[in-house]
Amino acid sequence: MSDPLASLSTLLAPLFADLNGGSPADPTVRPSDRADAQINGALALAKQVGANPRDLAQQVVDSGLLTDVATDLEVAGPGFINVTFSSSFLEAELAVVAADERLGVAPAAELKTVVVDYSAPNVAKEMHVGHLRSTVIGDSLVRLHESVGHTVIRENHIGDWGRPFGMLIEHLLDLGEDVASDGLSQGDLDGFYKQANAKFNDSEEFQERARERVVLLQGGDEPTLVLWRRLVEMSNAYFNRVYTKLDVLLTDDDLAGESRYQPLMEGVYERLEASGLLHEDDGAMVVYPAGFKNRDGDPLPMIAKSQTGAFMYATSDLACVVDRVERLGADLMLYVIGSPQAQHLQMVFEVCAMAGWLQEPTEAVHVGFGNVLGEDRKMMRSRAGDSVKLADLLDEAVERAEAAIAEKNPDIGPDDRLVIANMVGIGALKYFDLSTERIKDYVFDWDRMLAFEGNTGPYLQYAHARICSIFRRADIGRASVRAAHIALDQPQERALAMRLLAYPSAIDNTLDSYSPHKLCTYVYELATDFSSFYQECPILKSDEPVRTSRLALADLTARVLEHSLGLLGITAPEQM
RNA sequence: GCCCCCGUAGCUCAGUGGAUGAGAGCAGCGGGUUUCUACCCCGUCGGUCGCAGGUUCGAGUCCUGCCGGGGGCGCCA
Structure with a gap:
């Protein structure tokens, strides 16, 4: 573990258990604005064991457990402990990360088979901005889960069947x-x-x-x-x-359209029948999932078979769950589908649970998302009033990026420019979609999306390109500085190092809530920390050994930028 | 009628139950630096965190009820 906060937590866990009479207690180590970290656990623990929180905090300080990692420990307020890490500790943690191809990101404690259901366009129908959201969020979740070692199965549930x-x-x-x-x-x-x-x-x-x-x-x-x-x-x-x-x-290998589940529905229906969950209601055969009521306060049915004897889409979705659990061996199923489907999916999952097809610890999660809005704060429409074609959106993103690059960096030739414009335009579009909390609607805005300032894709890509530019200018290979000692003397160097070390935690937080925007926030903060460092700490003009140290810090930053953007499905160009 | 989601600065958005400093970017105003790419730094302007209760040592964060906006509620998928 390279995250100093996590290291601290691990270090303190036995002591907190002792103080809690032998049972585990969370030290609750958090980032702090007043120091490098703050330990909040004494407050909760004091309540639990009936002690004075400041006394407990003092005991933690006096234990000597932190003398190697911290230069300053201060009990503050009602019982917080402010921690200032020693530079040598941070430098050692940084050396571990720099030597690690995975940049400190450890495999998950429990490796799962994860099925991600996303994109799902309809055959012979245009893809629109809703598909953008599903596709981009799903793609990022796939990459994120793979990055911590899970086996990921992508399923594109295309609409290829029906009336x-x-x-x-x-x-x-x-x-x-x-x-x-x-x-x-x-x-x-x-x-x-x-x-x-x-x-x-x-x-x-x-x-x-x-x-x-x-x-x-x-x-x-x-x-x-x-x-x-x-x-x-x-x-x-x-x-x-x-x-x-x-x-x-x-790819085509990921196609899992509705047609695939048609032959499976009869069997699923028979199993529903055998389970005794089926009821006849107004000529249809239905299941009443627990906890759902209709407008009259009566149980709300999930229709398995219509009056005419046809299976419904809910039945198809049941078959889909069964297939994923029993054939694919899914431990976790992510449904990256718009929030209007929330109730439908909850009902399907509940029926599966009642039928015994979906049991702990196997889990199905609706990863819902909001709408893309136009400037008028209503669903985004084209000028003609239709929904906007995704393909047109992509083309415009690239065109706008190309124009911006041509204006801001005329030295890049037309061929390179087009390649970079694809990275920047598409990256900007994806980042804009991923960077806000997915459940909320967001307002589409080309200018904000493609801006080089603020929390945007281009700003992050630019930070990466800038680092590459430093190495190009100095004609130094990136890998050549990778083993160098990084010294943390300036506050900007420290801040940047702390941020780099927090990368694994950022990924954990992102995965916990299936929220790519949390990773986006991290990458943005990393980029701003780098910009401050870049501003205040000259790299190439410094004398050795500072020069090489800063080159190594810059290199590591670029690696984390490229890696994290990669998890968002965004390419980091070397120049732009 | 019932259920779900959202509500934080002028705008767009972050905010893991923690500190009588609730942040960022943009926009506005005033400065600095203008060097390794377009950055960055400082100051300033701006907030009853929708409202009211409750839980808690501590609530933007958890619970309840309202208000406003969006969505969903039987034979389409």
Whole structure:
């Protein structure tokens, strides 16, 4: 463990247990504005054992446990202990991190199989900003969980089944495959869907064909399935282009569409039946998940089978949970889906729990998120009033980044500029989405997103590029300073070192709440700490050994920046 | 009608039950530095943390009730 706060906690744990009569007590070590750290545990402990908190705190100070790590210990206020770390202690911790490829990030205590359900676009429908959120948050959670050693299974639950496919397939036939293929692969999914929908609304003949086609599809009619597959393939090709541009990990191997769970529903339904949970209600077969009520105060049903005998999407989601738990061996399932689905998912999870399919310690979590709003604080719309195409958003982000780079760093040639513009534009967009608490709505704003100041992607990337620039200018290899001793003499060096050492804790906090914005806040603080250091502590102009020490500190900072941005799915360019 | 989520500076947002200093960025005003890339530093302006209770040694943070905004509540997915 390299985080000094965590080290402190570990160091104090036995003493706190002693003071608590043998049972464990949390020393509660926290960051402090008044010192390097503060120990708050004496207050809670005093209450528990009926002692004076200041006396307890004094006992902790007098124990001598901290003499090697702290130069100053002070009991303050009602019983806080302010800790100032010794530079030698911090320098030693830093040396451990610098020598560690993982930068101090230890594998999780308990390694799990984690299934992450995210992105989930609909076949033959455009991806919009909601998919951006799911895709970007999910991608980051995948990377974060992998980084601490979990086995992660990505599942892209695309909407590739259901009633709309009757009309979509008929429209495909009307257009002819080649024409349809052109349109869809060009990314005109909205046009295709809207045309089909318009025909469905206008023509009874078309409606009839669509209905018959649904029956054929669900009956497994091979010629129909061929057409359906074409539709799915064309859409997937388009989705993949968006994923490539977005620089996320999803591939065809991760597809787990709704169609996959269709054959499993009968079996799940039978198991529901056998469990005795099914009830007949108004002709439908339902389960009443515990704790849910409808508008009349009666139990709220989750419909497993409709009056007409069709399985519902809730049934499909049950099958999905069962598949993930029983076939994939999931210990943890993350559903990165918008917050309007909260109640639906809670009901599905509750039914799974009642049926015994979802039992401790296996866990299903709805990782919900809010909307992207326009300047008018309403759901973001295009000028025409439609939802905004994700693909257009990505293109605009890159264009704007390219223009900014051309203006601010004209030395970069057009080819490099485009590559960097992709990193900066897409990174800015992702960071903007990830950097606020996911459950809240956020207001979309190009200028704030691409600003070089403040809590933005470009600012963080710039801090990284700047460090690379120092090494380029001095013609020194980054790795060559990696084993050098880092001396912490200036306050800015200390602050930066403390921040670097807190990296593993930042990742833990992020994982605990499935909240990438906590990592964003950390990276931003790291970048600001570096900027202060950069401002106050000349690197190349310093004499040895300070020069090499500062180069090593800068190098380590760049490594943590690159690594942490990587966990957010953002690339750190070497120049920009 | 019931349920869920949100409410912190003019704006956009952080804030792990801890300190009669609640922070950042932007915007505004006034300075400094303008050197290794666009940064950064200092000062200033700005807050009844939606309201009212409660729990606690201690509440922006936990609980209850209100107010405001958004969303969800049977055969679409």
